[in-house]
Amino acid sequence: AQSVTQLGSHVSVSEGALVLLRCNYSSSVPPYLFWYVQYPNQGLQLLLKYTTGATLVKGINGFEAEFKKSETSFHLTKPSAHMSDAAEYFCAVSAWMDSSYKLIFGSGTRLLVRP
Amino acid sequence: NAGVTQTPKFQVLKTGQSMTLQCAQDMNHEYMSWYRQDPGMGLRLIHYSVGAGITDQGEVPNGYNVSRSTTEDFPLRLLSAAPSQTSVYFCASRAGRTRETQYFGPGTRLLVL
Numbered sequence: 001a002q003s004v005t006q007l008g009s010h011v012s013v014s015e016g017a018l019v020l021l022r023c024n025y026s027s028s029v030p031p032y033l034f035w036y037v038q039y040p041n042q043g044l045q046l047l048l049k050y051t052t053g054a055t056l057v058k059g060i061n062g063f064e065a066e067f068k069k070s071e072t073s074f075h076l077t078k079p080s081a082h083m084s085d086a087a088e089y090f091c092a093v094s095a096w097m098d099s100s101y102k103l104i105f106g107s108g109t110r111l112l113v114r115p
Numbered sequence: 116n117a118g119v120t121q122t123p124k125f126q127v128l129k130t131g132q133s134m135t136l137q138c139a140q141d142m143n144h145e146y147m148s149w150y151r152q153d154p155g156m157g158l159r160l161i162h163y164s165v166g167a168g169i170t171d172q173g174e175v176p177n178g179y180n181v182s183r184s185t186t187e188d189f190p191l192r193l194l195s196a197a198p199s200q201t202s203v204y205f206c207a208s209r210a211g212r213t214r215e216t217q218y219f220g221p222g223t224r225l226l227v228l
Contacts, residue, residue, distance in 0.1 A: 009155060032214040043119075043205060044158075044219040051214070090157060094214040100146070100165055101214045102173070105157035 002095035006106035019078040023091035032094040033074045039087045086113045119220035127226045128196040136191040138206030147189040151202040196227045
């Protein structure tokens with residue numbers, strides 16, 4: 001079965017510090033991986049995605065993620081946190097189930113940014 | 116393009132009442148889906164549709180019905196609301212049966228008393 005694990009339901013960083021949000025996946029086929037961000041009282045917005053090719057993926061708002069097959073990981077990073085980055089972040093894997101692809105989500109990580 | 120739209124934004128129901136959550140997309144996407152979001156559980160798939168006239172169950176379908184009479188619309192019906200259905204509901208769409216990006220609506224926050 002395909003699944004996604006996000007380590008840490010809450011992560012707190014100071015403004016200007018490195019942001020690291022962890023995601024590990026299990027997949028029986030080469031995965032498509034996604035990071036979505038949810039700002040308070042809003043829907044989910046795509047940050048970045050990995051399909052094939054380059055393992056370092058750059059997304060919006062200065063975020064990037066690296067696909068590491070050997071570690072089954074797809075961690076999200078940003079060199080310098082801004083107050084506006086405070087949100088909930090979801091990692092997801094696209095899984096083939098019941099004749100169609102479906103998104104399997106992790107439980108989410110809430111990022112808090114301290115002034 | 117408006118993308119994926121949902122109405123209402125917020126709703127309060129009493130136990131046993133019924134209601135329909137509306138979802139529409141203007142991107143001509145074949146695939147549409149409904150998720151519920153609960154604290155600490157991420158998003159869980161309720162129902163999905165791979166095209167007009169075709170629907171199927173997801174991970175947590177009990178208590179919900181769907182239909183897909185047009186490409187654009189995918190309403191979610193609660194026949195007899197229960198407190199356990201208090202949640203935030205998101206509709207999403209994507210092009211076809213591929214693994215490409217899903218686009219999400221702004222959500223409907225539902226409280227069942």
